[in-house]
Amino acid sequence: MDKNFQEEFTQIIKFKPPLYKQRHQFVKDLVEKYKPKKVADLGCADCSLLRMLKFCSCIEVLAGLDICANVMKEKMYTLSPLPVDYLQPSERSLTITLHHGSVAHKDPCMLGFDLVTCIELIEHLEEPELKKFPEVVFGFMAPSIVVISTPNSEFNPLLPGVMLYRHPDHKFEWNQAQFQSWALETARCYDYSVEFTGVGHPPTGMEKAGFCTQIGVFTRKNPQTGKSVQSEKPAEAVYKTVFKAVYPSLKDEKYLQNAVISEVIFTAQIIKHRLMSKHEEYGNDPERKSKFQPSMDCFSDCLGKLVVEKNMEPFVSGNEVHIPLATIFSFPKVNRLCGTFEKLCKLIAGKVTLSSDGSAVMFNIEHENEDN
Numbered sequence: 001m002d003k004n005f006q007e008e009f010t011q012i013i014k015f016k017p018p019l020y021k022q023r024h025q026f027v028k029d030l031v032e033k034y035k036p037k038k039v040a041d042l043g044c045a046d047c048s049l050l051r052m053l054k055f056c057s058c059i060e061v062l063a064g065l066d067i068c069a070n071v072m073k074e075k076m077y078t079l080s081p082l083p084v085d086y087l088q089p090s091e092r093s094l095t096i097t098l099h100h101g102s103v104a105h106k107d108p109c110m111l112g113f114d115l116v117t118c119i120e121l122i123e124h125l126e127e128p129e130l131k132k133f134p135e136v137v138f139g140f141m142a143p144s145i146v147v148i149s150t151p152n153s154e155f156n157p158l159l160p161g162v163m164l165y166r167h168p169d170h171k172f173e174w175n176q177a178q179f180q181s182w183a184l185e186t187a188r189c190y191d192y193s194v195e196f197t198g199v200g201h202p203p204t205g206m207e208k209a210g211f212c213t214q215i216g217v218f219t220r221k222n223p224q225t226g227k228s229v230q231s232e233k234p235a236e237a238v239y240k241t242v243f244k245a246v247y248p249s250l251k252d253e254k255y256l257q258n259a260v261i262s263e264v265i266f267t268a269q270i271i272k273h274r275l276m277s278k279h280e281e282y283g284n285d286p287e288r289k290s291k292f293q294p295s296m297d298c299f300s301d302c303l304g305k306l307v308v309e310k311n312m313e314p315f316v317s318g319n320e321v322h323i324p325l326a327t328i329f330s331f332p333k334v335n336r337l338c339g340t341f342e343k344l345c346k347l348i349a350g351k352v353t354l355s356s357d358g359s360a361v362m363f364n365i366e367h368e369n370e371d372n
């Protein structure tokens, strides 16, 4: 490499967005493409990648592993659910767990993942750990996809201030040929294919240097098997769980019930409000006021294409307003939450005031009338 040319670039190379963000974005794009449900981040450090991935709606299980418990503990509470997660539980379930342990050891809690990410991890491994790493990740965990990123040493001369390695804890840094030969051999051994790419483009004219961060995306050749090549003896738990967050989800009956009750009451209030405004128009006619059945036209904008049956019409009788459950069930949000009419009845039983035959939500408007 021409020394002057190299020096010129060392002054100006600055990645935008920063390289770590580009690496994390790379993983996020991969998640959005392959939609894995279970993702494990090995060498998760301060959990910044996990924090980004928790917003990917396909993910239901997220796990982090690091040999340094303190670095994980620093910001692990930022992975906890927020008040808004309780106010509006999501449809998907999400569990985030952090484990303290080494990628050189097998633990059953690492089985069953679809995607395993190892971002800037392998260069931190001592030789014996690096030797065990493929057997643990590809042989034991055996996810459908593994992403491994590591510094490309050919790029180092372009980085300001890098003498030997980019970080004092790095045990090695590989050039492109070294990484690719290790990755190809690992892929061959465990029946994966691998594609090479990277983030952090070299400057024009320096393309030979390759990406600043080199990345290998490994795909298991036999996705149907789904079983890892495990040793005869099942692995015993060796990792220590340091954090676990279970997000509120509508898959959990308790949160579903709350959401359904709120939505049923909200919907019934809307119907009642519209009914009462119509009702007031007939306010001076006592006969019509005592048993009032409005045309469903006044709800038609909410009901959409609903075919209205007679028994779905809300009505006022004396001081009571009856809003049939069948009408409420036809509202898209209630319908989607419950799925079936039976489920709606089951979830609101004993929680919402119903008519004596249980077919309608009932409001007593005695006091409302007094106010008027």
Ligand code: SAH
Residues within 6 Å of the ligand: 020, 023, 042, 043, 044, 045, 046, 048, 049, 065, 066, 067, 068, 071, 101, 102, 103, 104, 118, 119, 120, 121, 124, 125, 129
């Ligand atoms: N993946 C993170 C940080 C990488 S730094 C990111 O993308 O920003 C490497 C991390 O690997 C460190 O937090 C270090 O503690 C962890 N590590 C080193 N050796 C390990 C091992 N044997 N098992 C698990 N984690 C290890």
